[in-house]
Amino acid sequence: MKKESVPVRNSLLLLLTATIWGVAFVAQSVSMDYIGGFTFNAVRNIIGAIALLPVIWGLGKTRSASEQTPSDRKTLITGGICCGILLCLASNFQQFGIKYTTVGKAGFITACYIIIVPVIGIFLKKKCSPFIWIAVILSLCGLYLLCLTPGEGFAIGKGELLVLICAVLFSLHILVIDHFSPLVDGVKMSCIQFLVCGILSGLPALLFESPDLAGILAAKVPILYAGVMSCGVAYTLQIVGQKGMNPTVASLILSLESCISVLAGWLILGQNLSGREIFGCVLMFGAIILAQLPQKNPAA
Template sequence: MQQPASSRPLVGVALVVGSCASLPFGAAVAAQLFPKLGPWGVTSLRVAIAALLLLVIVRPRPRSWSRQQWIAAVLFGVSLAAMNGFFYAAIDRIPLGPAVAIEFLGPLVLAAVLTRRLADAVWVGIALVGMALLGVDGMVGAEPLDPLGIVFILIAAGFWAMYIRMSARVGALIPGTSGLSIGLVVAAVLLLPVGVPTSLVVAGEPDLLVLAAITAVLSSVIPYTFELAALRRLPQRVFGILLSLEPAFATLAGWLVLGQDATVLRMLAVGLVIAASVGTTLGVRRDRRPDGPFTAPIPLPD
């Protein structure tokens, strides 16, 4: 039974929230593998496992794809490989909460560029204040931010913006989750040079494979599937601002799993981030058109 159009925005919001909750807890589990596998090794293993899982579940048939569909899937895979690799390289050096906050500059800038309403711009501004407070907390608190870690997370931020654009493109061009599964295969192939040494380590310690599988499900399969589905229901600017929930979940995951402190300043920042997300959610219904629930994703030039 087809879902009523009026309910699709709320489903999209729920999918983004689910993604924001899943991904940082997967990152917290991944951080425990860094001492033995390294951040890029963990990235390669996680992406490879996620690609295998989706290939088995989805069973894509890309032989009939057009040139446009293949280009979208390949660029999607490039964004996945780079975004995840540089993110893990960053959280190997700086705490999870501030890292996600700084990385959020990617989707935040994208949301600001795509916004068409004054209210959207106000919520972007509030989220930006929250990001700034998290950054200040990371610099003046007990855990100063490593400069190289900041460089890595800023690179990841750029690829996160690219991921949002390409995810929307793949969702518009390729039905179902076939585009996601092929994108993950592309990412796994690109990460193969760092993945081969990792596989040798895992072969000697199979218990590491269990943690890697948990990371793959929490950090790849669940969030990417949810986000791809959400981008079919939400405009990219709304999707980008809703992702501001992620630093809040990252702070929680860092505290619960990794024992990283949640300071008063950090919690204040998280409150501002949540306020921006709530404000965006309340304004979602006003974006509906007479012929459908939302503005279609803006395509990239061919």
């Protein structure tokens, strides 16, 4: 009974993560009117790390410090640094790729990590049932209907290439989290990854963008949402939610970010959904449900 409740709880945490990320797409776009991409990613990630310090302090009061060995600390720092480097690369490739392509194409290509994760997983000996592969194909069809308009060409240009690299990096990020999350404290690892990502994004920001306080303050609302909610809350929920989850199933749930961003545009900004887009959403939700169905899995 308890064993079955864990995947359900984790799935809900990942769904909440996708929801926060979907809504945060608006903040990510608006911020570029005031500050550069590296500056945005640097500030939002530093805020994300700071936002987690009270949580770590609160959890630390309820746990014994002697429980953590030097080996555990080394694993935690290694995991945090690896996740931080991949997060930095992926988020910056995405941020600049969006400048050179349409939002629809960027959303579709980014969410292609749902097919990249199981493909990479094959080489890491992570098995997937036929149900999950069917769910992946359904999701890709849904994303195509949702993100790309009929008759729109799909030539690979500079923007598409940058976002495709971003999708590969996010796939690696999911698999690295899958490796480290069962071994370490998820909140602490999340804090370390934001600090690493913020510092690494800050270096090119200082070299190429000349960030100023006025621009940062002008973008304070999207930065705070992206920092506290998208980074501090959502990426931590991802690390906690992925514990014990099949990384392909996790990537399918997280891919709902694209679907939720369209729904958020409809509900918050009054942007209407076409029948094609509604059908795309239905296919994606169907894929997630299919991936969650109990399956015979004799060889785990």
